[in-house]
Amino acid sequence: MESPSDSPKILKARVWTMSKRFVGIPEKSDFHIIVERIPALKTGEYLAKAVYISIDPHIRAITDELPVGSAIPGIQIASVVESLNEKFPVGAYVHGAFGWRTLTVDKGQTRSVPTYVLPDYLNDKSMEVSYGLSLLGVPGLAAYFGLTEVLKPRRGETLVVSSVAGGVGNFAAQIAKKILGCNVIGITSRDNKAKWCKDRGGIDQTISYMDQDVVEQLNKFAPEGVDYYFDTVGGDIANSVLSCMNDNGKIAQCGAISGYCNDVPAHLNQLEIIEKELKVEGFQVTRWKDRWFEAIDQLYSYHVGKRMSTYPPVYAAGFESIPDEFIRLFRSFNVGKVVVIVPSNVL
Ligand SMILES: NC(=O)C1=CN([C@@H]2O[C@H](COP(=O)(O)OP(=O)(O)OC[C@H]3O[C@@H](n4cnc5c(N)ncnc54)[C@H](OP(=O)(O)O)[C@@H]3O)[C@@H](O)[C@H]2O)C=CC1
């Protein structure tokens, strides 16, 4: 007879799903954890155990297209715990869009973002692996490519960044100021978030839109007008910035979070765009997926050379806390890039 220790271990993953269609800002009761049995690995597969899960606003926009009951998408860093794929050896840390789940069987294929073993300096812990979801992941890459490939500002020109205390915004402000030499004005909701950015440098002036008039402040800080706008929010804030832009100014449309929870998406003032002959370019960081490793090396060199203040992401504890942390994004409560730490004993 087979003793308990001889029988194959049954592995189960915990998976956050969407139990109801989101209406407006999601609520905790819209989410539900299910348990999935993990099948035995087939050739070419590996088993990855979540270590850090990234909390991303984009998920609110894409879940509208998913059926109720779907697993929630998302990016994570996971540790390979079993492998039948030599490119993903046991012990390696992997970046992948596996979703809000504890265990994943994967083949290394590109999902919504590339799946890859983290570069050596993260895998050998010269830099904490969670940076692979912040400076050296989608937020840092979106900031880097949005500035260097879309806006291409010149030294001394004036550039505005919205949600400047957010995951992408704080890196965009720092790269614009410290690497590209722009005059940087950051917009955020509250003074404590403005202070958080100022303490890290990379910003000349901040505007707290909950307490201040954005147009009035922009006219004060940029009397000669705004040349570039790195926009993560859209809506009213974007239109305020547009009204202060110079002719032929350029906007990098990175995100539009002000509209993600609404039925009607946020709109830019088209008359302003026409009259000033502004250029608006939307982008997805995956456009440059073949250059991600080059850009990650570049961002790492800014860290090693102390050219940027490269603090780690903001950690939230526990797999259970993911929906709460997600909801906080839409209430302006987060500061910096938030990642959830998944405890190793979660299942
Ligand atoms: N194009 C691309 O490839 C990528 C785009 N993105 C986009 O970039 C943006 C920033 O992402 P990320 O840094 O991860 O997240 P953030 O941390 O910037 O997102 C949360 C913040 O957004 C702001 N916010 C929330 N609701 C509103 C609202 N109704 N109006 C105005 N501001 C609001 C708040 O900041 P505050 O307190 O300042 O109001 C909040 O703290 C998002 O729009 C995201 O979708 C992200 C990654 C890649």
Ligand SMILES: CCCCCC(=O)/C=C/[C@@H]1[C@@H](C/C=C\CCCC(=O)O)[C@@H](O)C[C@H]1O
């Ligand atoms: C429809 C609204 C577009 C908003 C722009 C934006 O935020 C795009 C971001 C993606 C980013 C998503 C990051 C995390 C979510 C991953 C979930 C998943 O897709 O599986 C990344 O995918 C590259 C950008 O295009």
